[in-house]
Amino acid sequence: MTTLAFCPACGATAERAAPFQCADCSTWHYANPRPCAGALVERDGRVLLLKRAFEPWLGHWDIPGGFCEDGEHPADGARREVREETGLDIELVGLLGMWMDTYLDDDPPITTLNVYYLGRPIDDRELTIDTDEASAFEWFGPDDPVEPIGFPTHFPGVLDAWRAIRSGAQPQVLPYDERFPTDTR
Template sequence: MRTDATSSWIGSGTSASCPRAAGTGSSLLRSLRESWRTWSRVDGWRWPGRSWHGGVSRPTASRGLAKAVWKVMGVFCVECGTKLERPVEDHCAACGAATPAFPVPSSAAIVLDGTRLLMVRRAVAPWAGCWDIPGGFCEPGEHPRDTARREVLEEAGVEVEIVGLLGAWLGTYEESTNETHGKTSLSIYYIAKRGGEGSFEILGNEVSEVRWFPLSDLPENVSFPKHTTPVLETLKQKFDGRS
């Protein structure tokens, strides 16, 4: 696992890339159209502007469609346009060109209360029993800011407000074998504050405990230490610089 302790500014816009090879676009569009037709027949989904019923909300349907498009598009060789099978190899089988790492976006929320940091204890592998910063992988089409807020709500049961950006870290997760997630992740860490009062509420089975830790006394048994430790060190350095 490799972690580059470098940070970069993340804007609010979106970007997209497409294969350079001629002919790839038409076949991709055909696949997307078929995916759209399939999704539009799902019970409870209706075209935008028409009625929505069957218990399917706009955000839920939007995420489902995004996942369908994500699955169809896949990853393509940047040289010849051949669709690469997942998990992506380090070279294209068709032309032999080296393939980029294709990092998967993820984000986390550094939730602060004065000089205290909110952390959660993982209840599932990997790193079960260790302390973690609330976060996770972005869903297709989801902005990293929304991912950070969603993950805190799912893991700690509290609403947070994003107030800043700590930085972005590139890490290789050798523990992950999921073909969607891959091995490399670009993790964006936002600074956040709690949106209200009240006790924590663990909503799922991924977390066993939620706790505030003083920045001067953070736990040593953290999950993904080669990735999490540089993040925590950067956070403490920023606070030391303020004092």
């Protein structure tokens, strides 16, 4: 929960948790989760994970992804983040689900809404990781242990969703933009 000590609009003492309306200047203040998007990139039955090169979760395995830009559909955000972090162009073949989490390194911590897709590289090119973002990469099979794992609040659930699809226990859901094409730009 985000508590504001002062009204950012007029500076009046607030000490209130958003949402609230400033008693002095009547400005409304909101606090909403930040949308994030990522993709489990699958090749030959294995998925690509990156070892984080920065905090939070430095040195832990992570799924390629990041914060959505303003007005960006999460599907576009997932493809963009994968391209930036790995050099791979992917097509999205499934929606794995959405998970809430907290990004603890921000003060105050922010909540995130994380949308994850299943994707596949569109060609056979080798990947080139952005060393500002990741120190290593590896392709993991469904039974390979992922240690140490970053973002433990939601990451294991994303892997489980992928394993469930792979084992046939759960039907694959098409990505939203394939079923309901939209153009918000």
